[in-house]
Amino acid sequence: MNDLPQQLANGLLLGALYGLIAIGYTMVYGIVQLINFAHGEIFMIGGFGALTMWLWMPNGTSLLVALPLMILMAVICSVLVGVGAERFAYRPLRGAPRLAPLITAIGLSIALQQAIWAWYPDATKSRPFPEFSGPRLDFGAFTIERGELYLLIAAPLCMIALGFFVSKTRTGRAMQATSQDPDTAKLMGINTDRIIVMAFAIGAAFAAIAAIAHGLRYGEVNFKMGFIAGLKAFTAAVLGGIGNIYGAMIGGVVLGLAEAMATAYIADIPGMEQLGGGAWKDVWAFVLLILVLLLRPQGLLGERVADRA
């Protein structure tokens, strides 16, 4: 078990990545009760937006200089797609049975994947993403990569900013009101359409920030990366209590830790040799999800941020 601190760090980083994506699921669900299955693709498009920005830079540009511009570009791409999806794919179906927008979401997810596959140059295979070079940062018991610092800073920063926004600003409170009861909120003079667009935009922006973390961590982006990441983030959102923004982050971290622990230790338990290791980590992650849903169906922190605020 001498590698426990390192494995905890691995799990925490993976979890922070899941958590950032999960916020988009949770906010949209909290307000319109829609599971936006295209969210994984919004994440993927953020990654390609950042890559495009990097390719536009002159050769030899330092990644530190390029990173802010890449973040900006990723956020712009993701938000445009996210808001566009809301406007053209989901809004026309508002008021329709809930199955209709769900199916639209799945269709949209495939369409977006295929669009990048077909139209982004060379995107039929994984595209290399720039990485920070240099030795790993040593924290004694564990080490992390330079690129992962970005995630370590971005995830808490995003959470604090979002927490402040939701609880302290006028728009944020309007968001809580809409989430609690859209019809009454409308009667109180809140422009609920604008609030819904806002939820999509914030979720997409966070997904874009996560996409850059993905690129820096794995050194590549590809058109399929949204599918698995989206599925994991959705799991994280449900685990934490879908609709609850802090729950999404907690759910992500729990999921990431569970995967790291399953990979590292389950095979060491006598009699479990065949059920451990990297190929089984997803199985254990979903076993955990089922257990949480059996014992605490509302998720770890409970549903709907509005009820708690």
Add this chain to the structure above:
Amino acid sequence: MRHRSLLILTTAVTAGALTLSACGSRDDDSEGGGGGDGTTVVIGLDAPLTGDLSALGIGIQNSAELAVKTANKNEEVKGVTFELEPLDDVAQAQQGQQNATKLVGNEDVMGVVGPLNSDVGQSMQKVFADADLVQVSPANTNPALTQGEEWQDGEKTRPFDTYFRVSTTDAIQGPYAAQYLYNEEKLQKVFVIDDKKTYGAGLAGTFADEFEKLGGKVVGTDHVNPDDKDFAAIATKVKNSGADFVYYGGEYPAGAPLAAQVKKAGAKIPTVGGDALFSAEYVALAKENAEGDMASSVGAPLTELDTAKEFIKNYEAAGYEDAYEAYGGYSYDSTWAIIQAVKTVVEENDGELPGDTDEARKAITEAMNDVSFEGVTGKVGFDEFGDTTNKQLSLYQVKDGEHVPLTSGEFEG
């Protein structure tokens, strides 16, 4: 307002659908009919032309096309014009099987080159066998494809008479690497990882068996999902296991990030694998972390073979955008083997193919057993299992961002 957004949505969906259907029809530069009264023989090709493994697949397609063009130009078989029909299997067994059915259905198809992946090959074998249609794979290396599932216990039986391949098998590819690493590099401890696929698990298994037989130690094993990118937890395990190197049975889309993450975790040890890591894409994805990693591949390095010089020259002259990659030479030889089999049948049948499709296919399959010629990759010929008689293997190491030949030789038990 509502109508307009519906219109836009419909447009978007239609555009998406068009994209999907566009990838179905990839016959951009078909060869054209050729001579008026001659017969046209279609050679089918199945490889991953899109997706993560497309670098290898496109190399296969281009090289096969080059062989077809050369045969037509030289009138290799009098009165016969060859044409290539490439199909994309996206590296998926199910798609491969569908493509096989499609090729069997086309009466002009007299032989098929491909596929790249062993599990795809496995799914296609029976379809071709039922139609007596010959298949020559440039790249399948799983021993069970030619020697049956019981090959490891010494009970070799050939499952399908229509299946041939010009690449050597993992039964000798894994052990070849094991011998070099243990005897020459003096490495004692290995961490073995595979992706549980037909190719990866088979390769890792034969490697580990030989390595332990030589006296080496397997200090850890693990399995990964081929679509995964996050190997941080496994990399930490590798680092703490004290292994001298990692052996990975699998392909480069997961192999490259795995090798990179092992090095990033602080274990400065090479990752070694089979021919599916022998690709420029591997270096592109693992970047500077690929340095020192090794990959075995079937045959001798093409750059060192006299027989390959003309192929490389012609490939460059043809102006293909993508490289011929690991299997280009083999793909050329596979295609040429089919052309030679057709030639034999035509010569024995008064200068033309038997009119009946089934009869023609059967005759070509039989002729394949005796095909023998000097190919790009050395002597091409098949033994009683449909395996190549050429047992040459090589190891490559990444130096300055490129795979350079390390050693080459024949494997001896």
